[in-house]
Amino acid sequence: MSLFAQGHTACAGCGMPIAVKLVLEGSGENSIVVSPTGCLEVTSTRYPQSAWGVPWIHSLFENAAAVASGIETALKVKGKKVNVLVIGGDGATVDIGVRALSGMFERGHNVTYICYDNEAYMNTGVQRSGSTPYGASATTSPAGKLSFGEDRPKKDIPAIAAAHGIPYVATASVGYPKDIVKKVKKAQEIVGPKYIQILTPCPTGWRFDGSKTIKLAKLAVETALFPVYEIENGEITKVKKIKERKPVEEYLKLQGRFKHLFKKNKDRIEVIQKMADSNAEKFGLDG
Amino acid sequence: MKLLPGGIVKPKTTVVNKTGAWRTFIPVFDEDKCKKCGICETFCPEDCISIDENEFRHPDYDFCKGCGICAEECPADAIEMKYEEKE
Numbered sequence: 001m002s003l004f005a006q007g008h009t010a011c012a013g014c015g016m017p018i019a020v021k022l023v024l025e026g027s028g029e030n031s032i033v034v035s036p037t038g039c040l041e042v043t044s045t046r047y048p049q050s051a052w053g054v055p056w057i058h059s060l061f062e063n064a065a066a067v068a069s070g071i072e073t074a075l076k077v078k079g080k081k082v083n084v085l086v087i088g089g090d091g092a093t094v095d096i097g098v099r100a101l102s103g104m105f106e107r108g109h110n111v112t113y114i115c116y117d118n119e120a121y122m123n124t125g126v127q128r129s130g131s132t133p134y135g136a137s138a139t140t141s142p143a144g145k146l147s148f149g150e151d152r153p154k155k156d157i158p159a160i161a162a163a164h165g166i167p168y169v170a171t172a173s174v175g176y177p178k179d180i181v182k183k184v185k186k187a188q189e190i191v192g193p194k195y196i197q198i199l200t201p202c203p204t205g206w207r208f209d210g211s212k213t214i215k216l217a218k219l220a221v222e223t224a225l226f227p228v229y230e231i232e233n234g235e236i237t238k239v240k241k242i243k244e245r246k247p248v249e250e251y252l253k254l255q256g257r258f259k260h261l262f263k264k265n266k267d268r269i270e271v272i273q274k275m276a277d278s279n280a281e282k283f284g285l286d287g
Numbered sequence: 288m289k290l291l292p293g294g295i296v297k298p299k300t301t302v303v304n305k306t307g308a309w310r311t312f313i314p315v316f317d318e319d320k321c322k323k324c325g326i327c328e329t330f331c332p333e334d335c336i337s338i339d340e341n342e343f344r345h346p347d348y349d350f351c352k353g354c355g356i357c358a359e360e361c362p363a364d365a366i367e368m369k370y371e372e373k374e
């Protein structure tokens with residue numbers, strides 16, 4: 001059994017527990033994890049139970065990075081070497097906790113911040129977040145007569161993290177498990193703030209059959225909608241190349257949240273394809 | 288139940304939740320087809336697939352939610368999802 005136990009109550013086929021298992025494999029037993037409110041916290045720690053095999057603390061929704069900063073500082077004072085991590089959702093990371101996250105980066109805390117990105121506020125019923133992609137229907141950006149869904153592009157938090165001058169920023173997808181373990185291990189060898197964003201498909205909020213979670217996690221990368229790369233000290237040092245880039249339709253058509261685009265918003269699919277093309281160009285993904 | 292200050296609970300105590308009861312479809316593993324690659328084990332969100340001394344994989348039906356990821360990802364088509372009759 002891994003450091004994340006069975007009996008958690010995430011929906012069948014959820015990508016998040018797969019990512020958590022892999023992150024803990026990379027970080028090992030000598031870790032302390034902070035999680036803000038969200039699906040991970042709710043499904044792993046239904047009181048009086050916990051799925052965690054490492055010390056874990058629940059922060060508020062908005063202050064996980066501040067709590068982790070405090071833990072890291074206390075450990076430093078005590079002269080103990082422990083991997084301090086945050087594992088939090090996209091809403092907690094890119095929206096409500098972004099101030100605490102920026103502070104943690106600015107102060108240079110030796111913390112690995114993992115954002116599991118399911119691209120909306122899932123635990124409270126699929127409200128859009130800054131990480132929700134363009135064109136997706138969420139309960140607060142619903143597709144309808146006058147709307148094609150989310151009308152803003154996904155917030156580029158990895159670039160914002162990198163702009164703080166922190167030593168390590170990476171993205172990953174739960175479709176590529178070895179890459180996640182490798183990146184977490186690498187992060188634990190670097191001193192300073194580290195940020196890793198992992199795409200974790202959510203069958204409930206994205207509206208697809210739970211058996212397709214890994215397929216979608218790969219398609220997001222293969223279409224260049226979710227580029228996988230590393231940024232070290234501000235420089236892009238590695239990208240996951242795509243041999244034959246797939247058209248974005250292949251990814252979009254499998255998900256209920258994009259269904260409306262195929263009915264009367266075909267022009268929006270072209271916009272999404274352009275976003276993928278520009279990702280491919282920016283990161284040099286083709287090849 | 289005695290409440291501890293700060294809401295402290297013991298590690299890995301969720302194992303009392305037998306989430307296998309959630310299942311509608313059950314994965315059935317075929318050892319004749321299995322290539323022993325471990326992909327099913329890596330991707331199982333319940334972490335409920337274990338390996339035996341002959342490197343065959345077995346799901347723990349106490350926890351398997353029947354998501355079907357293992358069957359979808361198995362490169363050898365060695366896992367079939369079957370409708371589960373329950374009494």
Ligand SMILES: Cc1ncc(C[n+]2csc(CCOP(=O)(O)OP(=O)(O)O)c2C)c(N)n1
Binds near residue numbers: 037038121
């Ligand atoms: C200050 C505050 N506002 C709102 C909430 C309600 N709330 C709990 S979980 C959640 C959504 C979390 O979204 P995200 O961080 O993306 O994690 P996910 O549930 O998607 O895994 C919200 C809005 C809260 N707990 N605290």
Ligand code: SF4
Binds near residue numbers: 202
């Ligand atoms: S709502 Fe989505 S992210 Fe939350 S537990 Fe269910 S599948 Fe996972």
Ligand code: SF4
Binds near residue numbers: 316360
């Ligand atoms: S994924 Fe298929 S072939 Fe690989 S170990 Fe599992 S059952 Fe066997």
Ligand code: SF4
Binds near residue numbers: 347351357
């Ligand atoms: S169906 Fe899902 S939960 Fe059950 S063993 Fe396969 S991957 Fe695990």
Ligand SMILES: [Mg+2]
Binds near residue numbers: 090091118119121129
């Ligand atoms: Mg989320």
